[in-house]
Amino acid sequence: xxxxxxxxxxxxxxxxxxxxxxxxxxxxxxxxxxxxxxxxxxxxxxxxxxxxxxxxxxxxxxxxxxxxxxxxxxxxxxxxxxxxxxxxxxxxxxxxxxxxxxxxxxxxxxxxxxxxxxxxxxxxxxxxxxxxxxxxxxxxxxxxxxxxxxxxxxxxxxxxxxxxxxxxxxx
Amino acid sequence: xxxxxxxxxxxxxxxxxxxxxxxxxxxxxxxxxxxxxxxxxxxxxxxxxxxxxxxxxxxxxxxxxxxxxxxxxxxxxxxxxxxxxxxxxxxxxxxxxxxxxxxxxxxxxxxxxxxxxxxxxxxxxxxxxxxxxxxxxxxxxxxxxxxxxxxxxxxxxxxxxxxxxxxxxxxxxxxxxxxxxxxxxxxxxxxxxxxxxxxxxxxxxxxxxxxxxxxxxxxxxxxxxxxxxxxxxxxxxxxxxxxxxxxxxxxxxxxxxxxxxxxxxxxxxxxxxxxxxxxxxxxxxxxxxxxxxxxxxxxxxxxxxxxxxxxxxxxxxxxxxxxxxxxxxxxxxxxxxxxxxxxxxxxxxxxx
Amino acid sequence: xxxxxxxxxxxxxxxxxxxxxxxxxxxxxxxxxxxxxxxxxxxxxxxxxxxxxxxxxxxxxxxxxxxxxxxxxxxxxxxxxxxxxxxxxxxxxxxxxxxxxxxxxxxxxxxxxxxxxxxxxxxxxxxxxxxxxxxxxxxxxxxxxxxxxxxxxxxxxxxxxxxxxxxxxxxxxxxxxxxxxxxxxxxxxxxxxxxxxxxxxxxxxxxxxxxxxxxxxxxxxxxxxxxxxxxxxxxxxxxxxxxxxxxxxxxxxxxxxxxxxxxxxxxxxxxxxxxxxxxxxxxxxxxxxxxxxxxxxxxxxxxxxxxxxxxxxxxxxxxxxxxxxxxxxxxxxxxxxxxxxxxxxxxxxxxxxxxxxxxxxxxxxxxxxxxxx
Numbered sequence: 001x002x003x004x005x006x007x008x009x010x011x012x013x014x015x016x017x018x019x020x021x022x023x024x025x026x027x028x029x030x031x032x033x034x035x036x037x038x039x040x041x042x043x044x045x046x047x048x049x050x051x052x053x054x055x056x057x058x059x060x061x062x063x064x065x066x067x068x069x070x071x072x073x074x075x076x077x078x079x080x081x082x083x084x085x086x087x088x089x090x091x092x093x094x095x096x097x098x099x100x101x102x103x104x105x106x107x108x109x110x111x112x113x114x115x116x117x118x119x120x121x122x123x124x125x126x127x128x129x130x131x132x133x134x135x136x137x138x139x140x141x142x143x144x145x146x147x148x149x150x151x152x153x154x155x156x157x158x159x160x161x162x163x164x165x166x167x168x169x170x171x
Numbered sequence: 172x173x174x175x176x177x178x179x180x181x182x183x184x185x186x187x188x189x190x191x192x193x194x195x196x197x198x199x200x201x202x203x204x205x206x207x208x209x210x211x212x213x214x215x216x217x218x219x220x221x222x223x224x225x226x227x228x229x230x231x232x233x234x235x236x237x238x239x240x241x242x243x244x245x246x247x248x249x250x251x252x253x254x255x256x257x258x259x260x261x262x263x264x265x266x267x268x269x270x271x272x273x274x275x276x277x278x279x280x281x282x283x284x285x286x287x288x289x290x291x292x293x294x295x296x297x298x299x300x301x302x303x304x305x306x307x308x309x310x311x312x313x314x315x316x317x318x319x320x321x322x323x324x325x326x327x328x329x330x331x332x333x334x335x336x337x338x339x340x341x342x343x344x345x346x347x348x349x350x351x352x353x354x355x356x357x358x359x360x361x362x363x364x365x366x367x368x369x370x371x372x373x374x375x376x377x378x379x380x381x382x383x384x385x386x387x388x389x390x391x392x393x394x395x396x397x398x399x400x401x402x403x404x405x406x407x408x409x410x411x412x413x414x415x416x417x418x419x420x421x422x423x424x425x426x427x428x429x430x431x432x433x434x435x436x437x438x439x440x441x442x443x444x445x446x447x448x449x450x451x452x453x454x455x456x457x458x459x460x461x462x463x464x465x466x467x468x469x470x471x472x473x474x475x476x477x478x479x480x481x482x483x484x485x486x487x488x489x490x491x492x493x494x495x496x497x498x499x500x501x502x503x504x505x506x507x508x509x510x511x512x513x514x515x516x517x518x519x520x521x522x523x
Numbered sequence: 524x525x526x527x528x529x530x531x532x533x534x535x536x537x538x539x540x541x542x543x544x545x546x547x548x549x550x551x552x553x554x555x556x557x558x559x560x561x562x563x564x565x566x567x568x569x570x571x572x573x574x575x576x577x578x579x580x581x582x583x584x585x586x587x588x589x590x591x592x593x594x595x596x597x598x599x600x601x602x603x604x605x606x607x608x609x610x611x612x613x614x615x616x617x618x619x620x621x622x623x624x625x626x627x628x629x630x631x632x633x634x635x636x637x638x639x640x641x642x643x644x645x646x647x648x649x650x651x652x653x654x655x656x657x658x659x660x661x662x663x664x665x666x667x668x669x670x671x672x673x674x675x676x677x678x679x680x681x682x683x684x685x686x687x688x689x690x691x692x693x694x695x696x697x698x699x700x701x702x703x704x705x706x707x708x709x710x711x712x713x714x715x716x717x718x719x720x721x722x723x724x725x726x727x728x729x730x731x732x733x734x735x736x737x738x739x740x741x742x743x744x745x746x747x748x749x750x751x752x753x754x755x756x757x758x759x760x761x762x763x764x765x766x767x768x769x770x771x772x773x774x775x776x777x778x779x780x781x782x783x784x785x786x787x788x789x790x791x792x793x794x795x796x797x798x799x800x801x802x803x804x805x806x807x808x809x810x811x812x813x814x815x816x817x818x819x820x821x822x823x824x825x826x827x828x829x830x831x832x833x834x835x836x837x838x839x840x841x842x843x844x845x846x847x848x849x850x851x852x853x854x855x856x857x858x859x860x861x862x863x864x865x866x867x868x869x870x871x872x873x874x875x876x877x878x879x880x881x882x883x884x885x886x887x888x889x890x891x892x893x894x895x896x
Contacts, residue, residue: 018499025484028718028720045231057673058670060673124592126683130820228655228656332562482655
């Protein structure tokens with residue numbers, strides 16, 4: 001009986017504990033219950049492969065490095081290698097050559113291959129920051145899964161592409 | 172109608188062959204019906220759990236396999252069947268293999284006594300409630316075996332927790348059911364239903380019955396090892412607890428048993444507190460077949476309540492689980508039992 | 524503080540258990556060697572090195588611009604603040620005064636990062652004590668911040684938005700609108716956090732009086748961030764050594780004195796409120812101006828040693844650069860908050876249960892790449 005006296009009858013905290021406890025539990029349940037009832041509009045997840053068509057990334061999204069070409073198959077890369085130097089991981093490698101420029105008749109530095117290894121890229125953006133002619137920029141593509149690692153090594157300049165006129169003059 | 176079919180089959184079987192063989196054949200048929208029925212029910216419960224969890228958590232839940240993901244758990248079950256059964260080298264092979272069957276068989280045994288509708292009961296034993304309590308305590312042996320025999324310390328901790336927890340909460344489950352038995356005066360489930368034709372027992376017994384129901388729900392959740400009492404398989408503490416070393420179909424047995432146990436706990440609550448297959452206010456008393464619908468509807472409401480607990484609360488610590496049982500639930504339960512006795516003695520129950 | 528006795532002679536009831544490196548509660552690849560007596564923890568020995576990438580050594584190889592993006596990968600939940608720390612160190616060394624606009628934007632983004640980190644922590648904290656639903660509610664709010672970052676910086680986790688001399692590009696036109704939306708949204712959601720988890724009786728029983736760290740111990744173990752402040756040790760770098768625009772804003776340093784798991788929890792919840800108030804003070808007052816000042820393409824730091832401390836979501840991050848005047852650093856050392864906070868794990872968790880250890884680990888808020896580097 002002493003136990004009863006000490007812990008229950010004298011200390012009414014026993015019952016208020018139970019009351020407070022149950023109240024706090026019910027408050028928590030009301031929160032989850034509220035979301036349960038509104039599950040139709042509350043859903044925060046996306047149905048990924050289904051919304052592939054409509055899914056649009058933000059314009060600054062860093063998906064992969066691309067080199068835009070215009071309709072004449074011309075790019076803006078002069079082969080200055082600033083991106084190659086800026087890259088912390090050796091992701092970018094530019095193979096260049098001095099070739100005869102048709103207009104001026106002088107030998108000029110021209111890119112042969114702008115190699116971009118997506119598998120090594122950490123998306124830090126330093127190459128794009130470093131590029132003086134805005135030849136490379138971020139692409140919004142995020143579906144990069146391939147079956148072999150070698151497919152991640154990309155050559156950014158299209159075959160047969162040329163340097164856009166006037167790019168070097170601006171520099 | 173259902174009754175006449177079962178009766179016809181019964182008579183047909185007994186006319187066809189000697190009495191002993193007919194009984195065995197009949198039992199086999201009933202067992203097969205129950206097994207398939209509850210394999211499907213278990214799978215449905217898993218799907219229901221996942222869907223409800225998703226809706227609580229701002230997700231969509233499984234919606235790829237079949238119409239709105241209805242076949243998802245069947246696909247999962249097929250996957251589990253086809254998976255390799257791995258095991259630890261130093262495991263106690265016999266006990267390791269025995270444990271999942273222990274758990275699933277005890278879970279299925281308990282289903283036999285539930286009155287799903289009028290006269291639709293596989294085994295109307297006159298000590299129904301005692302049978303249920305006894306069976307539900309056997310299941311823990313399977314968990315203990317699994318944890319001990321798989322030779323994994325995490326499993327062992329989980330199994331020991333399970334032992335401590337189930338033995339403690341067994342008491343509360345039994346006492347809260349005993350409180351109700353005071354009103355019915357019988358342990359036979361069909362008779363308990365009969366008593367409730369004058370009003371569900373939770374209404375008849377008013378305050379003490381409601382307290383008994385609350386205690387039963389807490390203890391029942393602990394019996395099934397679900398959050399907030401899921402210490403047995405607390406994944407943030409023990410990985411997967413007692414079934415860490417099980418894979419494939421053996422894991423599936425544990426998994427299914429957990430959900431069938433949940434169904435059993437809810438079914439007991441339905442039978443004892445909420446009038447089993449009786450419809451509210453006797454709307455469809457004339458059609459016994461609808462009793463199945465009412466039984467399942469009530470059961471699933473209680474199952475939903477348990478799922479709601481699971482997706483709202485954090486889990487308790489092992490010493491707090493014991494504190495809750497021995498310092499709160501048990502004393503309240505004992506007092507409640509006396510109160511109920513007084514209520515029944517003075518005839519204060521509410522009868523319609 | 525009592526000396527920790529290293530003793531591998533097990534008593535008869537004690538046994539050894541290996542928690543991690545693959546364990547749900549260690550949030551990564553931390554390995555804990557536990558000595559347990561039944562459920563009671565007798566000793567915790569953290570074993571590190573499973574995600575060591577030698578970032579400090581790589582910093583000696585890379586140019587100063589390139590160092591910045593490596594710090595994204597240390598404490599990836601407060602990557603913007605890490606970037607800021609390195610940039611501030613380099614700018615201090617170069618005696619470069621960045622525009623006011625840059626300072627304000629850096630502070631806003633830093634506080635957003637802190638909220639993002641704390642919401643993730645809150646979700647994981649709930650999950651560690653068994654409440655799964657908190658994880659998704661935490662992520663819902665973190666997702667809004669991530670969208671803000673993605674629109675402005677282009678990345679969600681490893682932003683690399685800061686550069687020595689300013690920012691990589693100006694904030695997106697939608698930035699201010701979205702941030703205001705988030706602040707309004709989050710103010711309605713934080714009370715829900717309290718209703719769902721903080722006030723929950725089970726949660727309070729799980730956390731109160733567990734893993735108590737005294738103020739003296741906090742100081743001697745070098746605890747920082749919310750862990751130190753929960754013990755009553757005023758250690759907020761933002762208050763004592765304000766950087767960027769933090770000297771212009773008014774905010775209260777979240778402090779508790781009990782030093783238990785619940786105090787650490789409460790400090791983080793209060794920090795989210797304080798971060799919201801800092802953002803509110805600054806978001807309407809972003810001054811016009813350049814978003815960066817030009818630096819040389821090859822940055823050469825003057826000869827000497829430079830130290831910069833910032834307050835990340837986990838505590839005090841120190842960046843220590845020794846330069847010999849070349850384009851690479853001679854030595855870069857990061858004083859990471861997680862490492863010091865991990866060191867006191869054994870001290871505060873001995874004598875508690877396995878479940879407590881998980882709760883204590885959750886409130887230490889360890890990010891393993893931050894510890895290993």
